[in-house]
Amino acid sequence: MAKINHEESKSEGKLYMIRVDEGDQTRISQGDIYKDIEYIEYVFEKDGYIEISKIIFPLVVVLTQDCDLAQDFKFREATDKTKDKILFSVLVAPMYNADDVFNGTHLDDIYEQEKSMESIPRKTPGKFLKQNERCRYHYLEFPEDTPIVPAIIDFKHYFSININQLLSCRKEHFVCRMSELYREDLSLRFANFLSRIGLP
């Protein structure tokens, strides 16, 4: 990962800053952040042509439980074990440029429409979001030597990626991993989001 020092000062200091590490060099871990990840929307065959539609997400974070990923790695490597713990896919969520999310423009290229998403006023709603008090979103700011813009994870947009596909491109696409405390916070908030009850 390229480490670059930035002169740019954070507008609100280190209040929302997380810590990152170099990750586990041998396997995929929960909290890993990968760049340029493809999500296949559909593949179909018609009139002698094959059509593929995919979305390239600039950044995604791994949400799959780390114990499952560790077991997958252990069983995948071993020749004397069953395939009992091997995973088909890894759950990830996209990380969007926080400025674009506040402006409601982060999916404009996908929907070919200006301000395709609802904007989030930076004052009170934006502050709640930054404090991670809106269950749909998870706000992240990174240390100065980690070249990632302030980002917002949208739990509603989680998707799976084939684990073999991710393994094959892991080294080239790995950026960093969220440190343990922060990835556990992320995991807990994602679990809360999925288990929420929609009251009338």
Add this chain to the structure above:
Amino acid sequence: MRETNSTLIEYEKSESTETIAPTTTEATIAEMDIEDFRYGKDKPRRIEIRRKIVHDSG
């Protein structure tokens, strides 16, 4: 060229709408203004590919 169930997908005769390379390489980073470079600035984008399937007559 890839073979699946006796069907050949001929990539050479593609009619792809892809216009941008999907990966940002370290070489690309080096060419950019390094002080400005940070991951996650860009928005997600859709790529649609349409390719002719050539059936294997053999």
